[in-house]
Amino acid sequence: MSAPFFPGFEVHRAELGDATIHAEVGGSGPPLLLLHGYPQTHVAWHRVAPALARHFTVVAPDLRGYGDSTGPGGDPLHIHHCKRTLGGDQVGLMKTLGFDRFAIVGHDRGARVGYRLCLDQPGVVSAFTSLTVVPTEVMWRRANMDFGLKAFHWYLFAQPFDLPERLLDADPAYFLDWSLRCAVLRFDAVTPQALAEYHRAFAKASVRHAMIEDYRAAASIDLRHDNEDLSADRRIACPLQVLWSASNTARPDPVEIWRQWADHVEGAAIDCGHLMAEEAPDEVLVHVLPFLQRHA
Template sequence: MGGFTDGFAEANGQRIAFSLGGSGPPLLLLHGFPQTRALWWRVAPVLADRFTVVTADLRGYGGSSKPEGAEHYTFREMGNDMFGLMSGLGFDRFHLAGHDRGARTGYRMALDDEARLMSLTLMDIVSTDHLLDPLHRNVATAYYHWFFLAQPKPFPETLILADPDYFFESCLLGWGGARLSDFAVDQLAAYREAWRDPDTVGAMCDDYRATLKHDFAMDRDEAGRTLTLPAHVLYGADGAMARAYDVPATWRGRLCEMDARALPGGHFFIDTAPEATAEALLGLLS
């Protein structure tokens, strides 16, 4: 990514891969499943004109370390990685924008230490507890991977590694509004390189195992809390979440000061509409 420096940082006992560029207030961008920080390649340079942008691979993904065991993949542990990364870079407070698993990590970070976040932008999610309980059958059909990946090792890993491109590309195309040709060639190549690694596949399964074993209960126990920081909700107009929920309504009561916007495309609107995503973020964060 032009104008950005790649590096590794020791944070919370993990080795976290990151990229850093730009100038201005610090902004952390977090990707989701089944991607890496390459998600931001066409968005981060635009934001870097007005922000010091940090993109990072969540633990288990991309170039970051991959401990074994679901207990290592709670959103709290992932969030502590990111707090450690930003502290190590000299940023005590920062803006945070996350997509998918990155958004869930960001929400947990706000619940755990709201004062450190200047703002929070959640992209194409409803809260974990709201999605799982009650679980609508159309959501279970679209997001079946939550339950497949959470099955005991090595069942999902064995099936996925028989043809990882087939499985993960079906995920990219299965949640609304995307064709494979909508993804930039270089970004798709980066995703494929990452998800062909058996350790990454195992880590992603542990990520989803942790959601059912640990994260659901943590989020349910704090469902009554209202965060008061400036918050933004972006979602794909044609995605599975928008078809199943009134996405902004699911966050009312949890986010006090909230601006919500639908963007063109499905779940992966950052890949398929990077210009619109960058424009929306600049408008919201400014």
């Protein structure tokens, strides 16, 4: 799988108790962890990872239960798929590669794992870039009709087991294509090869279940963790970069939102849809590379 997407990278599998994390590793230099989002796999980074690998040791895993990573089924409190648990997976993965401290670029669900890791284990993360994400607590607090119509899966996937699973089982390929079309400004930004890889993963019932559990956690335990941090005034200490879609006209902008959560924030808008690393890889690199070279 690595050859067409990550030339020169090697496959690494980390056995971490109840989860096995599949990753592609390549390049040299300071360690950089790339965390993908829904409904993708590590392949989401294929347009930026080779350029980043010229400056960093790039580690691109599949999140627990996504792609070729595995993990347990859901539990009543959704602890198995909360962002704290997924962040722990990534710390374990990086330790198997010899890295105790590293930078993170996260998109979508991966960015939620990233900021949770920044808050839970501040000594581990040297710098963090969030693509298209503001904190989960903020998302729910600001949710309105427009958000619900565009991001209906947040509500659908938060429903109890096994209603969403049964609905997605009816036609997984159709649901995946619909989801990707809603996430981009140009559908052809997702290459046929990447699309085939996303379909291969999404066809597995275990992957769909893990994705749904991820969202159940966001509507429960993840939200509780965010509120606990707010109450305790815990903040992200490492440098934080925020990139968001220029089509997002919400106010305040994401930089202002993140300044309520972090000490050092910078950011910019990019003219693309939600899948930034695939739709606008050059623009992402223009922003991300200098930031990481300053702080990673």
